[in-house]
Amino acid sequence: MPRDVRMRGFAERADVEDVERFLSQRTSPLTSESVVLHECAGRVLAVDVCAEVDVPGFDRSAMDGYAVRGEDTFGASAYDPLTLKLLGTALPGEPFEGRVEAGTAVRVMTGAPIPQGADAVVMAEVCGERDGQVEVREAVAPRRHVGAVGEDIRRGDVVLLAGRRLRAQDLGLLASIGVATPLCIRRPRVALVVTGDELLPAGSRPDGVRIVDSNSVILRALVDRDGGDCLPFEILPDRPERIREALMADADVVLVSGGSSVGQEDHAPRLVAELGSLDFHGVSMRPSSPAGVGRIGDAAVFLLPGNPVSCLCAYEFFAGPTIRSMGGRPRTWPHRRVRLSLARKISSAVGRTDYVRVAIEQGRVVPIATSGASILSSTVRASGCVIVERSLEGMPEGAEVEVLLYDEEPTEEISP
């Protein structure tokens, strides 16, 4: 039997900018953790890294050739080669133990330690080798083709700064100075609270009036993109006690999908207010006007409307920047932006922020949809979105607009 219900709209809606300002003031990077080097790509350094060793730690050969005393080669040329006595070989990791004296040479491979006494390397290409002798056909100056101690990195150098998003080569450099587990900013742990008695888990086929949960699939991919770490989750029934328990997860961010508006089965807003604070509920935007933002303990809580486009939109406006920022990344849109002209006008309303899905056709921006919060296919057909700020009542055909692209894919059409 249906319980007693209160059905009402939102008394008042907040401006998008106010919610954004609130969130950016309240959010800061999390603490740090040690991360195994080969899992550090894309992670954000929590502290400056200072080299405790020189790289290289020994003078090394930059070429395959012969380690010599440079002065011994002075005057050598193709017409007038010099001959040195070959003492042996130095390989990477396998030094020549003797000493290069006047008139001698040691065969060296690239990366091999330069033997004692030698100060330069003659390239193999200008040498010949026969009967224990090396014929040198070119003079080399001292230090030539020798990689000196610390030429790459000097002990004491600050090699990477806190806040750096680690690239492949950064990891290589950290390896080379002997760092095993760099201190990175912790990934935000994100709890998904997905409610709805009508929902079947992703991977099911829709069945009669039961639909498949698509929001958790979208959210997991977005959280991953933004550097967050989704905790295991299950679809919850619309029962306050179950939702309450889920809201109290040990997480940095709680994303509530569904049951977040002001209707009969919308328990989450009341529960968030009870357990912590519900700072905003109802935002002047289209779609996702029923979005909400709150806090339970240290966790930021986002009420994302159940309609999939609204869910995506509220995530991108509010949750995404928060998760990125907690993880030490910039709050800004994580994909490329392009400026192009509008092929058709966009209508909006002063006082409301619109999230318009757009396609890019022949270098122009074609609005696909502003309303239709349940039409997920609009976001699939779109190349990106255009935000119509609340001060505007729309944007005319031909206006240059900024498109926030949905991915990084190089697209011929949008290349300048």
Place this chain on the structure above:
Amino acid sequence: MPRDVRMRGFAERADVEDVERFLSQRTSPLTSESVVLHECAGRVLAVDVCAEVDVPGFDRSAMDGYAVRGEDTFGASAYDPLTLKLLGTALPGEPFEGRVEAGTAVRVMTGAPIPQGADAVVMAEVCGERDGQVEVREAVAPRRHVGAVGEDIRRGDVVLLAGRRLRAQDLGLLASIGVATPLCIRRPRVALVVTGDELLPAGSRPDGVRIVDSNSVILRALVDRDGGDCLPFEILPDRPERIREALMADADVVLVSGGSSVGQEDHAPRLVAELGSLDFHGVSMRPSSPAGVGRIGDAAVFLLPGNPVSCLCAYEFFAGPTIRSMGGRPRTWPHRRVRLSLARKISSAVGRTDYVRVAIEQGRVVPIATSGASILSSTVRASGCVIVERSLEGMPEGAEVEVLLYDEEPTEEISP
């Protein structure tokens, strides 16, 4: 005791463009595999996906409100409200089993199935409810606030095309039509063959003449970025029998780091030629001129010089595009490119392609390094690279050049 050695340079070097052309002609996307939906973000669809169901599969309410026969509300206004008899409630997944006849209404939540007989929804905001009656203060036309069967996706629609790199919302859409395991192009399996008696595994501290393997760390991160899947690996001693075994890995791509030039301990080129074909060895480029390209069985083999910048450079020119292309992605540079002017000239030589590490300072491109194949820190300090094509003997100060950025990080300095 050192064995007999042949020390020689490259007799002839190939042009970068020829190697690139060879590779692009020989490479095509791999076969497909089923992938669990929540692991599909960023994966490439192998086939078109056609919806086998309508979404929604039933008429649903787009609002919280009351399901009515639209015509019953005609004439209703705030001044002259109409009253309907409230029959019950429909919730998402929990339909109202009766029928809406003339003069009646059913309370509906967003997403709830529209009851039989009803054809429109009046928003809760313009209604009141008391004593089993609903007061309606606004007329609604039939179909208003009703999401019709198939309004998002129609059964039979091709919703996503083969070759699509799946985004978060695409996964949501696939979930909503009941797809559990989309067919994606298989990720290239990449075997790393890292050789060098001087190498300590990443995570070690450099020790005397032993250095830490940084190349595998760089390569693993790059392969991951490019959609490949690195197989487990270990550092191999410079012993031909061990290298031979590793080269014959069951992989789509073999990356050989170190031991790939023409020196004494460089076994890989000969082994590749024996086991398959060594199509190129030695390329007119700086750095990484000892790079090589071959094939063993179906696997593409890349000889990457041991110096870390050379390794990175040869990967980016040859291996990266191949791995991306096998995985169904574009061969092109995977990060953003920007066009900016040169703050200082770059010197090069006609006939050689240069990979110049550059910084971006005050909106201008500052060359950091062209040579110095062992100076990994140059790639860490750089924002990206500039390619000097072999037809050029350099680029003058002020010239507009294209910078291939090393990451996607939004940088104030390079925003237009």
